[in-house]
Ligand code: ATP
């Protein structure tokens with residue numbers, strides 16, 4: 001008999017029909033005469049209840065129906081008597097496809113996230129992680145749909161890069177050299193001429209530079225791919241391997257860029273509210289009771305826009321009034337997450353787009369303001385998260401860009417191709433990077449970024 005997914009089964013009304021479902025046992029309870037099995041197949045957070053009359057089944061087989069076991073069930077679709085579900089299955093045939101012993105690591109309810117991270121291969125089977133990863137999928141779909149509908153082209157930038165000046169963070173080196181027998185030149189430097197690419201290469205920290213090539217040809221592009229940062233930041237918001245969405249648009253200035261970021265992120269949140277109702281309700285109940293309220297709030301309100309300089313004034317006033325920050329506040333400081341969250345959560349109580357940062361704390365390619373001190377950067381700051389998006393208008397003038405590169409002594413020898421964008425038909429353009437997992441953190445209400453990617457990579461941790 002053909003299998004019905006539980007998500008479809010729960011919407012059916014053709015009582016009396018013969019159906020087949022397959023899935024994993026969440027719980028089994030019952031009496032001497034009847035067993036109730038809650039079965040889940042991952043298609044929805046909801047379980048289907050299977051009712052098994054004990055006398056109709058082999059007692060030894062029934063004993064194998066433990067939490068985590070995999071079953072194939074055939075039976076009759078009936079209207080449910082119990083609360084909380086409309087249909088259930090009166091079983092006629094049960095086959096145990098896979099037994100599950102008492103050493104199943106997801107046996108108990110209410111295990112800590114820390115514990116579940118150590119069993120990340122099995123945590124996927126829990127309600128919480130099922131909800132998180134169904135939402136993660138939905139966000140990926142929303143992202144592609146938003147950009148496709150707005151005339152952006154999905155543009156794939158390389159994962160392996162030879163440019164060591166992407167500027168966003170420490171890089172992981174890629175090599176096929178024998179690390180036990182490294183050929184060195186007379187200065188003791190490693191000779192890469194016999195390496196796979198004939199030079200040093202790394203995993204990308206951002207697709208932006210190549211994205212700019214795409215935008216200045218196709219008009220509007222976005223990337224959506226893995227990014228790698230070898231920064232030793234053990235925080236609930238940093239991964240060594242994460243996914244980033246980077247739109248880049250020709251002829252957009254910083255205001256257009258802010259409008260795009262705000263519209264895009266609201267679209268994604270609205271998509272979740274419209275398409276992930278059951279999972280969000282579960283997370284709202286189990287993880288964060290203010291989640292739905294927060295999501296609705298973001299969709300319904302304009303983001304606050306203000307300059308870095310004004311933001312610093314607000315933070316300095318807060319310090320004067322006795323607010324204690326762990327890190328100091330002064331003009332020129334790279335804001336810490338606690339500063340960003342103060343502005344968002346305590347001061348404005350709204351998402352904030354902070355603009356015009358000091359050039360010293362931002363990347364070389366950002367467009368300089370007339371004051372010569374600040375650049376046209378924009379970071380979108382969110383409640384619970386802090387920075388969720390970082391972007392800017394790009395410096396389109398070849399001379400100004402070169403001046404900045406020289407000022408910072410950035411090694412540009414492998415970057416001639418990037419500079420060519422400014423040499424041949426340069427144009428104003430802007431873009432930003434959204435950390436996919438930071439978006440998922442926001443949308444799910446989860447607290448730790450390690451719990452919104454199936455298999456997290458962090459310092460000293462690359463299992464599974
Ligand atoms: P942060 O200050 O939080 O470390 P960043 O300034 O290094 O971030 P950008 O280089 O601007 O970040 O990258 C763009 C976006 O990518 C960020 O706004 C954030 O959403 C995301 N991001 C950056 N680093 C990480 C990381 N290590 N793990 C997960 N997401 C990240």
Ligand code: MN
Nearest residue numbers: 379387389390
């Ligand atoms: Mn940033």
